[in-house]
Amino acid sequence: MQSILITGGAGFIGQNLVHAWRMAHPADRLVVVDAMTYAANVRSLQSLIADKSILFAKGDIRDAALMRRLFEEHRFTRVAHLAAESHVDRSIADPEAFLQTNVLGTFSLLKAALDSWRSNDALDRARFLHVSTDEVYGSLASGDPAFSESSPYRPNSPYAASKAASDHLVRSFVATYGLPALITNCSNNYGPYQHPEKLIPLMIIHALEGKPLPIYGDGSNIRDWLHVSDHCEALMSVIEKGRVGETYNIGGGNERNNRDVVGRICDTLDSAFAADPRLAARFPSCPAAAAGHSCRSLIRYVTDRPGHDHRYAIDATKLADELGHRCDVDFESGLSQTVRWYLDQEDWWREVTSGAYRDWIDKNYGSRTAVNAI
Numbered sequence: 001m002q003s004i005l006i007t008g009g010a011g012f013i014g015q016n017l018v019h020a021w022r023m024a025h026p027a028d029r030l031v032v033v034d035a036m037t038y039a040a041n042v043r044s045l046q047s048l049i050a051d052k053s054i055l056f057a058k059g060d061i062r063d064a065a066l067m068r069r070l071f072e073e074h075r076f077t078r079v080a081h082l083a084a085e086s087h088v089d090r091s092i093a094d095p096e097a098f099l100q101t102n103v104l105g106t107f108s109l110l111k112a113a114l115d116s117w118r119s120n121d122a123l124d125r126a127r128f129l130h131v132s133t134d135e136v137y138g139s140l141a142s143g144d145p146a147f148s149e150s151s152p153y154r155p156n157s158p159y160a161a162s163k164a165a166s167d168h169l170v171r172s173f174v175a176t177y178g179l180p181a182l183i184t185n186c187s188n189n190y191g192p193y194q195h196p197e198k199l200i201p202l203m204i205i206h207a208l209e210g211k212p213l214p215i216y217g218d219g220s221n222i223r224d225w226l227h228v229s230d231h232c233e234a235l236m237s238v239i240e241k242g243r244v245g246e247t248y249n250i251g252g253g254n255e256r257n258n259r260d261v262v263g264r265i266c267d268t269l270d271s272a273f274a275a276d277p278r279l280a281a282r283f284p285s286c287p288a289a290a291a292g293h294s295c296r297s298l299i300r301y302v303t304d305r306p307g308h309d310h311r312y313a314i315d316a317t318k319l320a321d322e323l324g325h326r327c328d329v330d331f332e333s334g335l336s337q338t339v340r341w342y343l344d345q346e347d348w349w350r351e352v353t354s355g356a357y358r359d360w361i362d363k364n365y366g367s368r369t370a371v372n373a374i
């Protein structure tokens with residue numbers, strides 16, 4: 001039995017990991033700490049909190065005294081560190097919070113773990129998993145080989161730079177103090193509970209509401225899509241079986257450009273509306289609500305993201321060879337399930353997209369002008 005701390009457990013991947021961990025390790029003590037920023041939502045965790053299957057602490061990872069108290073009280077032997085500011089566009093608009101949480105927050109957590117594990121003689125049995133991103137490696141050209149664990153760090157956005165800095169801090173704590181830490185760098189996740197500021201949920205929800213689908217630049221940018229359930233399984237494998245001090249890349253093996261992803265979302269919605277006439281009554285503003293019309297009519301090419309990375313792709317050979325782990329959710333079926341999830345969870349996304357979210361949409365998209373479609 002372990003005592004595990006999951007930071008950022010009310011975020012997208014965090015919520016999915018909490019459920020996956022609870023299922024896989026029912027006897028473990030599981031504590032979630034989350035500052036409950038705009039990106040957090042505990043709706044899916046309510047029943048686990050209510051029946052005390054997990055303990056939830058609202059708090060900031062930069063709060064050193066709180067982190068120390070949590071380690072003293074719960075004697076964690078596992079840490080899965082996911083808390084972060086995670087949206088590239090927000091890091092371009094306002095980078096400060098990214099340095100605060102991703103760099104200083106990670107430092108505070110590393111320090112609390114080291115102090116606790118030193119004083120409890122737990123350095124030989126504890127494990128700290130730092131969840132990072134493929135964006136630290138920068139951008140690939142079309143024919144380049146995929147990112148491996150030895151690819152050089154070349155971050156291009158303030159978000160990526162802050163994650164790169166946090167990776168370096170983790171590495172330094174391993175080398176200097178012997179902290180038993182591991183790092184994972186993964187590609188773009190998608191699936192249930194993703195905040196609607198990110199590409200896939202944004203496009204699904206905009207289409208349902210009959211709003212423009214804003215594709216940055218010419219839509220040729222490529223991401224390697226990883227279903228969040230595959231990612232969580234890989235994280236649990238790395239934390240238990242990975243070698244301390246090592247980095248493991250996690251990818252979905254599903255490279256797609258943004259034009260194709262948005263087109264497929266439109267086609268999936270068109271088919272869902274054609275198959276179920278009740279959807280037209282629920283979402284009358286969606287073009288697919290009218291016979292013979294397609295969500296594709298909402299696609300708009302808009303001003304590009306500054307410093308927009310062209311392509312990410314992950315070589316996950318090390319994960320497969322060392323740990324025997326393969327991510328295998330195929331993108332087309334994962335995307336269909338995800339579209340279905342957002343169709344079924346209207347209450348969830350209506351709550352998340354009310355209030356301050358609208359201000360963000362105005363700020364990020366208000367000044368983007370239309371560019372020629374390709």
Ligand code: NAD
Nearest residue numbers: 008010011012013035036037039040060061083084086189
């Ligand atoms: P998210 O933005 O959905 O969730 C982040 C969570 O961290 C939120 O619940 C937020 O409230 C919490 N948080 C933010 N600042 C905090 C602070 N100072 N103290 C405590 N909690 C704080 O992010 P996500 O998509 O779930 O990503 C989780 C992790 O995975 C991040 O570290 C991100 O960099 C990494 N990652 C994400 C993806 C992806 O595609 N989503 C891909 C690669 C890596």
Ligand code: DAU
Nearest residue numbers: 086087088133134135187188197198199214215216221258
């Ligand atoms: O690669 C891993 C990273 O993936 C994570 O580290 C980040 O936390 C996560 O947010 C994600 O970053 P991206 O910038 O790739 O994700 P995003 O969903 O913002 O954008 C995906 C692609 O879609 C990217 O090429 C930009 C484009 N895009 C995005 C939005 C929000 C659009 O064309 N229009 C949009 O409105």
